Amino acid sequence: MMNFKNEEAVSPVIGVILMVAITVILAAVIAAFVFGMTGSVETTKTVAVTASVNNSKFVVVTFQGGADANSVDYLNLTINGESQTNSLGAPGDAAQDIPKIGGSFTSDDEIVPGNCHAVVVAHFKDGSSQVVLERQL
CATH class of the missing domain: 2.60.40.10 (Immunoglobulins)
Structure with a gap:
């Protein structure tokens, strides 16, 4: 009697592409948040x-x-x-x-x-x- 295992998974190439896409999206969200906040910050003067x-x-x-x-x-x-x-x-x-x-x-x-x-x-x-x-x- 033979047992066949069903080993369906995401290929390594698609896994790498997904990881790169997640990294790019995360970087874009962080950059938009950081650069958007600096526009309204006033500098404190020293007197x-x-x-x-x-x-x-x-x-x-x-x-x-x-x-x-x-x-x-x-x-x-x-x-x-x-x-x-x-x-x-x-x-x-x-x-x-x-x-x-x-x-x-x-x-x-x-x-x-x-x-x-x-x-x-x-x-x-x-x-x-x-x-x-x-x-x-």
């Missing part, structure tokens, strides 16, 4: 700013510079959610067209130390803006 409270209980913001200091248009301070009119290099301020490294400005009103949330936003010449300092004073 240094410090904030402290002086003896008169006003917040003093000092522009320290940084790698992107030349692209800063002006700095704006917000205390406890209220925007301050004093800023460094404010638009329309002829005396301070560009923020100078080491330049500083003070808040409009006195603060209560320990109960002050200060946020400094840098506005850049390319129209973008970025929070450069956020701290509790």
Whole structure:
């Protein structure tokens, strides 16, 4: 008595072609995902700013510079959610067209130390803006 086995399978050539096709499709999907995401990513600018409270209980913001200091248009301070009119290099301020490294400005009103949330936003010449300092004073 003879036993015949049915050995039907995919030939090695077709197997290789399928593996190459899967690899190409996978590479195309990954490339589309990666290159599609990079178009909307903005670069973070490097700017240094410090904030402290002086003896008169006003917040003093000092522009320290940084790698992107030349692209800063002006700095704006917000205390406890209220925007301050004093800023460094404010638009329309002829005396301070560009923020100078080491330049500083003070808040409009006195603060209560320990109960002050200060946020400094840098506005850049390319129209973008970025929070450069956020701290509790």
